Amino acid sequence: MTPIITAFEWVPEFARSYVRDMRARWAFEETGQPYTVDVIDFETVKGPAHRRLQPFGQIPTYRDGTVDIFESGAIALHIARQAPGLLPADPAGQARAEQWVIAALNSVEPCVMQLAVVDIFEADRPWSAARRPTVVEDIRARLADLSTALGDKPWLDGDFSVGDLIMVSVLRGLHDSGLLDEFPNLAAYVARGEARPAYQRALAAHLADFRAEPIAA
Numbered sequence: 001m002t003p004i005i006t007a008f009e010w011v012p013e014f015a016r017s018y019v020r021d022m023r024a025r026w027a028f029e030e031t032g033q034p035y036t037v038d039v040i041d042f043e044t045v046k047g048p049a050h051r052r053l054q055p056f057g058q059i060p061t062y063r064d065g066t067v068d069i070f071e072s073g074a075i076a077l078h079i080a081r082q083a084p085g086l087l088p089a090d091p092a093g094q095a096r097a098e099q100w101v102i103a104a105l106n107s108v109e110p111c112v113m114q115l116a117v118v119d120i121f122e123a124d125r126p127w128s129a130a131r132r133p134t135v136v137e138d139i140r141a142r143l144a145d146l147s148t149a150l151g152d153k154p155w156l157d158g159d160f161s162v163g164d165l166i167m168v169s170v171l172r173g174l175h176d177s178g179l180l181d182e183f184p185n186l187a188a189y190v191a192r193g194e195a196r197p198a199y200q201r202a203l204a205a206h207l208a209d210f211r212a213e214p215i216a217a
Contacts, residue, residue: 001065002034002035002036003079004035004036004064005021005035005036006021006038006061007038007040007059008021008039008042008210009209010211011210016207016210017203018172019206020058020060020072021060023072023075023076023166023169024062024075024079025206026076026165026198026199031080031084033079033083037209039209053070055070056070058070060075073105073166076162077098080097086161086162093158096157097157097163098162103163104170108170109173111139112170112171115173115174115177119132143182146167146183147185150185155189160196164189165193168194172194175190
């Protein structure tokens with residue numbers, strides 16, 4: 001069967017293009033694999049049927065009749081293994097691409113998400129303003145390391161890979177912070193990722209699936 005991923009039918013404007021079904025869509029577009037999308041609401045995501053696929057009640061999930069998985073990184077890796085386009089042909093290159101997926105999710109994204117916590121999700125908490133400078137410095141330290149690793153290369157390791165797809169997706173969370181501008185090679189790296197035709201197709205499909213307004217409870 002054609003793979004099916006889940007996505008939200010509505011999110012606030014500030015979250016659009018950042019919801020993690022984008023990572024799966026982008027991977028499908030890079031590899032040229034067909035897919036369909038089950039667009040669901042927040043109530044369904046938190047319900048028992050969806051939690052049988054995604055125990056934490058999140059987006060996205062993936063199923064193809066043989067494989068049922070969740071977590072955007074795992075889904076992107078699975079898609080990358082099904083067709084050429086996102087993994088090198090040699091085992092060593094594949095392993096390095098996969099390591100960058102894990103690095104993006106484990107070493108970079110937790111820092112990025114902390115900025116979203118203090119600036120958006122818990123901005124009204126009394127401790128958020130005091131914590132923000134520490135969060136920013138933690139991000140700067142991670143970005144400095146990543147900037148050094150990237151150097152003047154267009155991609156992290158050889159050609160564009162699933163590692164770059166996930167890393168660019170993570171770094172996009174800093175667009176409005178100004179922090180990427182402090183590292184011109186990383187800002188250019190993200191811009192290259194966003195300019196890819198496959199990313200643009202994924203983004204258009206992602207945005208097209210949103211309702212104008214959420215369904216009233």
